[in-house]
Amino acid sequence: MSTSGSTSGIVYRPRRLRTTPRMRRLAAETRLHAADLVLPLFVKEGLTEPAPIASMPGQVQHTEASLRDAVADAARAGLGGVMLFGIPAQRDATGSAGDDPDGVLQRGIRIAREAVAQVEADTGRPGPVVMADTCLDEFTDHGHCGVLTAGPSGEQVVDNDATLDRYASMAVAQARAGAEVVAPSGMMDGQVAVIRDALDDAGFDQVSILAYSAKYASAFYGPFRDAVDSALQGDRRTYQMDAANAREGLREADLDLAEGADMVMVKPAGTSLDVLRGVADRSDVPVAAYQVSGEYAMIEAAAAHGWIDRKGAVLESVTAIKRAGADVVLTYWAPEIAEWIK
Numbered sequence: 001m002s003t004s005g006s007t008s009g010i011v012y013r014p015r016r017l018r019t020t021p022r023m024r025r026l027a028a029e030t031r032l033h034a035a036d037l038v039l040p041l042f043v044k045e046g047l048t049e050p051a052p053i054a055s056m057p058g059q060v061q062h063t064e065a066s067l068r069d070a071v072a073d074a075a076r077a078g079l080g081g082v083m084l085f086g087i088p089a090q091r092d093a094t095g096s097a098g099d100d101p102d103g104v105l106q107r108g109i110r111i112a113r114e115a116v117a118q119v120e121a122d123t124g125r126p127g128p129v130v131m132a133d134t135c136l137d138e139f140t141d142h143g144h145c146g147v148l149t150a151g152p153s154g155e156q157v158v159d160n161d162a163t164l165d166r167y168a169s170m171a172v173a174q175a176r177a178g179a180e181v182v183a184p185s186g187m188m189d190g191q192v193a194v195i196r197d198a199l200d201d202a203g204f205d206q207v208s209i210l211a212y213s214a215k216y217a218s219a220f221y222g223p224f225r226d227a228v229d230s231a232l233q234g235d236r237r238t239y240q241m242d243a244a245n246a247r248e249g250l251r252e253a254d255l256d257l258a259e260g261a262d263m264v265m266v267k268p269a270g271t272s273l274d275v276l277r278g279v280a281d282r283s284d285v286p287v288a289a290y291q292v293s294g295e296y297a298m299i300e301a302a303a304a305h306g307w308i309d310r311k312g313a314v315l316e317s318v319t320a321i322k323r324a325g326a327d328v329v330l331t332y333w334a335p336e337i338a339e340w341i342k
């Protein structure tokens with residue numbers, strides 16, 4: 001027993017660091033900062049009013065005008081980036097609208113760059129990096145992330161290498177429109193290398209690639225399919241990963257790093273925190289994680305019922321994603337979090 005006055009024999013008392021708000025603040029290992037947050041935004045061709053997304057309360061499909069305002073707000077909030085998704089008026093087998101210089105996503109990118117430049121001029125502070133989703137699923141009439149071909153027994157399969165040509169063309173179209181980061185999310189083999197080559201050949205060696213490296217086939221993308229009016233028949237299990245596999249996620253990240261990815265991403269964030277930690281431990285480049293539509297919808301739905309403390313759950317979920325190793329978090333709550341942590 002101790003002779004120094006304590007009768008308990010307890011030497012280590014971790015609770016000391018939890019006694020007061022000021023002590024807890026000092027002791028916090030993980031902090032949220034607006035500049036680490038990226039806001040995903042949807043812009044839809046031909047809309048006249050922003051259209052609420054039923055399964056994502058608080059999120060909308062933007063018109064070009066409301067996109068401009070949303071990006072300007074993101075800039076004033078100090079967010080690190082915006083990630084744009086386009087919803088075209090016409091879809092076809094090869095997703096032609098995806099690399100049309102005047103397609104909805106390219107128009108959105110130009111608008112976003114203008115909005116950022118405007119706020120930067122007004123405030124003198126850096127605005128969000130403008131990023132674009134480089135994938136075909138929003139643009140194809142079958143809803144797959146690539147072009148289809150007949151498989152060995154006549155079934156329709158996603159043709160990896162034919163899809164790569166489409167991604168290369170999309171990435172260049174996005175760069176021409178002003179995208180600073182292209183984000184291939186289709187999980188085709190070799191996509192980062194092909195996009196890097198195409199960007200370099202077209203004179204865009206300064207445009208970065210944020211690779212969706214470990215992207216799992218996930219039920220948590222459900223609300224996103226509403227957000228982009230997805231036409232998907234079937235599922236994505238021949239190209240997105242099986243949630244059973246962690247090693248495979250690390251291998252995918254290694255391959256993307258070897259192909260020249262400037263940043264790598266893990267997705268969905270909340271169900272892949274182990275993979276996120278593993279990728280963070282081996283990556284020399286920034287690591288992003290995407291808190292996806294279903295993660296958003298779950299907390300919003302529970303909070304709407306009064307079953308969960310909304311703000312607490314949002315902050316805890318994003319803090320956990322950072323704690324697991326994310327430098328950058330894509331989250332639909334980015335503007336609200338930025339407001340809370342100001």
Ligand code: PBG
Binds near residue numbers: 138186221223293
């Ligand atoms: C593909 C893409 C998807 C998401 C981001 N990029 C959909 C999918 O792979 O099925 C999902 C994002 C979310 O659920 O919030 N373009």
